[in-house]
Amino acid sequence: MHSSFSLKNLLSHDLPRSRWLALLLSLSVLGLALLPFIFPSTKALNVAAKVLVFIVLVASYDLLLGYTGIVSFAHTMFFGIGAYGIAIASSRMGAGWPALATGWAAGLALSLLLSLVIGLFSLRVKAIFFAMITLAVASAFLTLASQLSDFTGGEDGLNFKLPAALQASTEYLEEPLLGVTIDGRLLSYYLLFFAVLGLVLLLLRIVNSPFGRVLQAIRENEFRAEAIGYRTVVYRTLSNVLAALFASSAGALLAIWLRYAGPDTAMSFEIMLDILLIVVIGGMGTIYGAVLGSLVFVLAQNYLQDLLRLGEGALQGVPVLSQLVSPDRWLLWLGILFVLAVYHFPSGIVGRLRLAAALRAHQQTATSAEVSSS
Incomplete structure (x- = not known):
């Protein structure tokens, strides 16, 4: 009883409400936590780190799109600002924890300022115009990042060194533990894991707070929320700011893992398309959807080619199929998988699983009522 209560508090009383969803989420978290010991290869670790970064990035965008109903194309700009904050500070100040802290804080400060300005000046216009404004601002920042070579490294980006504690050359145990070398790279991964865990729990707390309920009311009917007495522009602006801060933190985590920041890895429009796809696959208006959607998408993106290579070998000599x-x-094939996912899961993976659980519970209640009445 006590453990159940603690779990409810930890998840801000937003339980999965589906046994299958709870199982998938538990396996996802456990898998990401133990991955370095289950699949110790470099590629597997890089893929898992990308999944972790995308979980925060997609969840922060879902705060805008799924919970508030705001369509923005500037999300990768804040993601890039967080990454460049770490890279610029570390390359100028040298490898060290103060550089990471300064870069993270600078990225958050700039993201806060820009998101506030964009929110206050643009959220009063209609949705399509706001989306176009954010696209224009994001494109301008991408151009700046590509052209300011002295500051951002231009098209080549910036490479930098991490503190000694996070470097792969730093080994903490003389002998491998369960076949895995305990070094700075492993410490970097677990720094990412626990940072993402904390950020996701914080996002769950935000969307399940009274503030989060108002955001959902605005999404459902902005005029009604305004009539009740809520200043919708203020709430929408705050949602925009919070989403930007979380996206900036995700960018900082990506830079720490890659030890690099560049326009292609942090600010490209392809990342924005990936975010939109993952939100739809996982389910809009559910932080849990960001976890499952990121896992499915990144795994498909990185391992689909390997599977197809196996298929090509098996079907070698067959004219069309090969x-x-x-x-x-x-x-x-990734496009086909996405179309099938949208067709079979129109409300996303989380929405479909929760709907199935709700229907099952309703049928059980109806059956119980029939039995008791007879």
């Missing part, structure tokens, strides 16, 4: 399963056509 060409269809060529690794070069992985984007085609």
